[in-house]
Amino acid sequence: MRMPAVAGQFYPSKVDDLRRMIEDSFLHPLGPGRVPAINSLRRGNVIGGIVPHAGYFYSGPVAAHFYSSLAEDGYPETFIIIGPNHTGVGSAVSATTEDYYTPFGRVRIDEEINRKIIRDIVDVSKEAHAFEHSIEVQLPFLQYFREDIKIVPLIMLSQHYEFAEALAGIIKDAIKDHDAVVIASSDFSHYVPKAMAYRNDLMAIERLLNRDIKGFYEYIENGDVTACGYGPIATVVMATGGKPKLLKYATSGDIAKMSEVVGYASIVIER
Secondary structure, rough: EEEEOOOOOOOOHHHHHHHHHHHHHHHOOOOOOOOOOOOOOOOEEEEEEOOOOOOHHHHHHHHHHHHHHHHHOOOOEEEEEEEOOOOOOOOEEEOOOOOEEEEEEEEEEOHHHHHOOOOEEEEEHHHHHHOOOHHHOOOHHHHHHHHEEEEEEEOOOOOOOOOOOOOOOOHHHOOOOOEEEEEEEOOOEEEEOOOHHHHHHHHHHHHHOOHHHHHHHHHHHHOOOOOOOHHHHHHHHHHOOHHHHHHHHHHHHOOOOOOOOEEEEEEEEOO
């Protein structure tokens, strides 16, 4: 069992407080404005997404836009969640065979899809997952609407285009006979003036909306956008083959006054 690493830091560790903070994220002025009800029938229009992974106080309202869209579309059979490796522990792409645990309870690994994905550039490294927050912070939002979810969590250390392209192919092959939603966990610009974050991030996002992944990488490589999970972002867009749509963009500076901000985007990928 992979126990919580950032409960009590990025989000509350007590169930009632956690539920309340998620609801506050939906109702926040920067959030969607209401707490949606989950659709019991899966429409299947939502096939992927890009969601921030900072502390809920800062990124929760932006993240809530994607989770609102997902809930209204209905939950799939499983979620593939890809996050960047902030700790430097593990291999190029690290899977795990351990279930995750949050204050809302156990989140089980989809063993069938996990087995299909663990090949080529994907290795098993429980250590890579132990203290990495990018996957963990997505789970309470998913569990808020339904506790019996299954996931395949993947941590990317190598985010070069070639690795993203290879991982996208592996995921696409693994889920071809399954109903899965593929989620990239990433923030955008880090610690820059607010006006710069808006300008640079929205230009990078425009490339994503046009599915210009190589153009997106060129923008990243020029240093204009310091997105921590650019590899997961590219992987999700290529693996799903769907149409990205920006739901919300904001920064930590829209939540609290600060001279340097972090950028957050909520992007849904539709069939």
